[in-house]
Amino acid sequence: MLEVQNLNFRYKKHNILENISFSAKAGEHVSIIGESGSGKSTLLKLLYGTYDLNQGQVFWNGEEILGPKFNLITGPNFMKYVAQEFDLMPVISVSENIGAFLSNFYPEEKRERIKELLEVVELTAFARTKVKELSGGQKQRVALARAIAKQPEIILLDEPFSHIDNFKKQSLRRSLFKYLKEKNITCIVATHDKDDVLSYSDRMIVLHDTKITANNTPKHLYNSPKDKLIASFFGEFNVIDDRIIYANQLKVVKKSDVMAVVKQSYYKGHYFLIEAELNAEKVFFEHFEILHIGQKVNLSIEKNCL
Ligand SMILES: Nc1ncnc2c1ncn2[C@@H]1O[C@H](COP(=O)(O)OP(=O)(O)OP(=O)(O)O)[C@@H](O)[C@H]1O
16 A cells, blocks of 8 residues: 655755645555646656655555665665656667566566567567667557566556557557556556546546645546536536536527527537637537537536436
8 A cells, every 4th residue: 555644845945745645555546637737747756766755754565665865776666657758778679678677587487478568568569679769659658568567566657648649549548557457556647638537547636736636536526526627637618607517518408598609619529519608708518510600509507427
């Protein structure tokens, strides 16, 4: 179990994180979200022992994770951290990078393990390719495979799919997160992407203004976003009578007391996002077909919680 107790950290005089406390059980998947610059990457680095804390403590199964003042080598061996800049060896192959920290005493097992890892990150076809010849997304996949090669107890992922294209992202996400759950590896992910969170995270921690402002299940935070920051993470929304109403909760109906004028329709694949004007304010709603500029529509709020 990871336990973070009253962590405080500043870069020089600039407070980045204050009074951060949370825990994560074995096998739990926790997402850290927040605006750019809110301290997500810094928090992961602190969990890994990259810097000394100004205050507070971090424990894994009761063992304290200490910073460079107390450790020559950053990062305990039960923990792996995949940074946004992946630190690979460019002139050796994908397989050699993935196997770099695996024991050479059992060559057959090592080969099998590398094969399994190449499958998890869908890089089997690139096994012999030199890392310097890979794209950014392919390098990121090598870094992920290398991090899980020795089966850590806990893995820290900083925007793990940021360089990976949409074609691959969905299947890679399913494959990696399923693998971590099966192996009971605790996973802490800093992300901007709701698709990393909604289907996979047990908990979601929101960082804002140096503090944790929410720590709950994604389902709870989606259904009851307590502020605009949380709602905006999940999608387009409106504030109507001081309530947050997602665009997909506002419906066009035959009759209602609320009339809006369509300003724009945005094609989204299986629906259109409609921007309209209601009492001189912008509103957004989803509709199954295009609506034309100037068209008047009646709207109604429909709570469609799962
Ligand atoms: N090495 C550093 N020295 C000084 N300030 C830093 C350093 N690294 C980050 N910061 C500052 O700390 C704050 C938090 O940065 P951090 O990278 O943790 O945010 P983030 O939430 O991960 O952002 P993003 O989503 O853009 O990756 C920012 O204001 C940043 O400028």
